[in-house]
Every structure is written in C-alpha cells, then in structure tokens.
Amino acid sequence: MIRHPNRLIWALTLLASPLSAHEFWIEPEGFELAEGAPVMAQTLVGTELKGATYSYNPQNFTRFEIVTDAGIQPVEGRLGDKPALNMVPEGTGLATIVHVTRDYSLTYREWEKFTAFCEHKDFTWAIDRHLERGLGQERVYERYSRHAKSLVALGDGAGADREVGLLSEIVAEANPYTDDLSGGFPVQVLYQGAPRADVQVELFERDAAGEVTIRLYRTDDQGRAVVEVTPGHFYLVDAVVMRELEVTGDTDPAWESLWASLTFEVPE
Template identity: 40%
Template sequence: MFICLYRRLNFVLIGLVLSTLPALSHEFWIEPQKYQVESGAPVIADLRNGQNFSGANQVFFARRTRRFDVTQGDLTTAYQGRMGDLPAFQLSQAEPGLLIITHETAPQTITYETWVQFQTFVDHKGFVDIPKQHQARRLPSQGFAESYTRYAKTLIAVENGEGSDHFQGMETEFVALANPYTDDLSLGMSVRLYYQGTARGSAQIEIFERGPNGKVLVFLQKTDSQGLVQVPVKPGHTYLLDAVVLRPAPQSGDPVWESLWAALTFATP
C-alpha cells in the first residue's frame, strides 16, 4: 500500500511540473492505449501534452478539469476520475459501438517574456493579423500573458464501432462526419470545425499522421466556408487534428489574449 501511495504521489508531482511548461508543450490530446477494443474490455486513455504527436502523459486533476465526458449513442455521462490517476481515463468496460471521450480543461496562463516567443506562436498557427492587432491595442511587446483552454475529443471503436460522432457543445470542437472504423475513407476523412456552435470557415488545421513505425508526418489544411475539411488518411495510421482560436481576452488587464485549442484523435483500421 505504501508503494502504491508513493507512486501516486510521484505521478502527481510529475503532473505539477509538466503543467508549468505550456510554452514548450503545444498540443494537448486524448490518446487511447487502444483505439479498437473488444466489448467488455477496459477502455484506457491518456491525456497528453507535447509536440509532433509525442508528449508526456498527464495525471488527472479535478481542479484543472471543467469537463470529462463519455458518449455512446445519445447517452453522455460524466467521467469520475480520481486525483492523480495515470492513465487519466480508465473505464472498466463499454458497450459495443462508437465511444466518444471529450475533455475540457480549466483555463491556464502563459506569459510571453519576449516578443519572439509570441511571434513564433502566431506564425506557426497562421494568425497573420494578430501582431497588427496587438500593436493597435497598445499592448506591451514583452511580459504579457495569454489564457488558454483545451477542448479535446477522441473516437474509439468498441467491438464493431458502429455509430456516429456529433457535436458535444464545446466552445470549439471538431466533429467527424464519417466513422473511421466503419466507413469508406478512400476519399478521406470528412471533418467539420465548430466555434461557439457555428461552423468555422477559413481556419488552419494542423494534421499529425503517425504511421505503424511511429514516424509522424505533419501537414496543414484550411476549412472551407462551411467549416469542412477533407483529411487524406491511410490504413493503419493514427491521427491528431489541431485548430486554435486566438482572441482578445474578455476582460481588460492580464492576460491580454485568450486561446482555445480544439483537438481530435482517431485511428484508421
């Protein structure tokens, strides 16, 4: 019992350290240990934070979680994690069908000590007009803060994996318009991006494709006027889709910017 407690405390301490490194760890996603599981088998998934579809596992913290849900069909239930759980999501069993996990973090804050750090971020995420907005708002060029919130979703096939994804009501969210485990993906995976309940057009989508050998390819696409993007996919690969909203913070003072990060993960048989 002492050893288990010691390990759990270690996981908590590791999570606290990792959570202080948002500037170095960009994407946040849900990564199932298996994207396809048998009926009655456990469903286990990690919360990950990192870059290039590789990152550290995050322990479960209730105070840093606004929402953690499990959806199958029309039924959505809140997931009850335990403080320090690693993996963060552990479901003893699930019914056959498509299982959707959604996770929304509580807002956290990052401070940009230099303008170069901020410029690198906005360039990477395709926000070409943000530097002009920053100057027009007469904001400082260093030592300013940004609040960020993560909205992650994953699709898991239990047994046959039949079912469909649907909008879960997060402020920004990907919705898969095809089931990657049952549908024909020869023309790609159709996905729609939402922001505040409305399809978000002309948004940059960063797509991470991991092959069976672990190699990751990264490419960019933009949604059309209806918020749609057709993601080319390959059999036997796993995918992470990432899109960011960057807007002025709702209240004056610090932080001065607010970012909302949508993520979707799935696999292709």
C-alpha cells in the same frame, strides 16, 4: 462515403527542431475494443505527437466524459490515476471521449515567441491587433484552454461522432472504424457551435514505426476539410481559435487561445 472539398496548403515531415506550440490530445491505449472491455486513454501535452502524460485530476478539467449510444457518462477516477481514463462505459458502437481543461495562463517574455506562435497557428492578424491596441511587447499575457475529443470503437464500432457543445470543437463526419476513407476523412471545425470558415487545420500523423508527418489544410465556407489518411496510422486533428480579451490591469491576459483536437486511428 462523405466527400467535402478541401484545400491542402502544404505538407511537411517531422523536423529536428520542435514547433512553437504545444498540442493537447487524448491517446487511447486501444482504439477497437470488445464490448464490455475497459477504455483506457492518456491525456498528453507535447509537440509532434511526443509529450508528457497527465494523471487524473478533477481540478484540471471542467469536462471529462465518454459519449456513447447509452448517453453521456462522466469519467470517474482517483486523484493521480494513470492513465487518466480507465473505465468500462455503458453502450456499444462509436464512442467519443471528451476532455476540456480548466483555463491556464501563459506569459510570453519574448515578442518573437508570440509572433512565431501566431504565424504557426495562422492568426497573424493578432500581431497587428496587439500593436493597434497599444499593448507592450516586453510581456504578452495569454489565457488558454484545451477542448479535446477522441474516437474509439466499442464492439462493432457502428455510429457517428456528434457535436457535444464544446466552445471550440472538431466533429468527425465519418466513422474511422467502419467507413470507406479512401477519399479522405472529413471533419467540421466549430466555434461556439458555428462553422469556422477559411481557417487552418493541422494534421499530425504517426505511422507504425513512430515517424510523424504534419500537414496543413484549410476549411471551406462551411468549416469543413477532408484530411488524407492511411490505414494503420494514428491521427491528431488540431485547430486553434485566438480571441482578444479586454485588459483592465497590467497583468490581465490580452489574448485567449482555444485549442480543439480530435484523435483516432485508421484500422489496417
């Protein structure tokens, strides 16, 4: 079993009011599949593991792949297909589904919503930096993209996740389907292939009854954290990069957020 130090900040159970940000994640319809069975998965956007599903649309993603021991296989489908992923991949063992969206734009018309987002995702420095740059508070323009991964077991499920070259990426350092996770589930958070030290990692956990719990962790100096997991539960690990952009026009985005996510299930 792999062990890494981590620092748990606080735990918070699901609240009635929605959070100030919308996560993107991949949710397979099955996590442990027989060899040769189709992999089916939804792509979703929402809060607290409740969200809207999106159909297959190549105009909305720049990468959509399944990575197995047989290599990298593009996800193919027809426009409008739901679930967005429905294919039989080559290979066996641990498979990683990869989905990267196109760039989207967002306008905050209330300064308080921008500051709440920055506080929630732990980059409050961006609030001060926005003011230092002399940018207005009436409208804040942002560009964002999603960089999602999900782990499924094909056949025996043996193998390991790996870095797949995402701009913002979470790499599993244990196999949720074969490894002993009694000491937690280790992950490494990367930006441009380099470890992100001392950054927030948000864990969304859903039990069999549908109750959602949210916990926050911080990475160590190697970008690693170990999150607590329970057999039979579904997990979304989330980490967000915020970076400033050069502004040349009135409506140019001043900020860019890069959302990394990783989903998996821990077997009973």
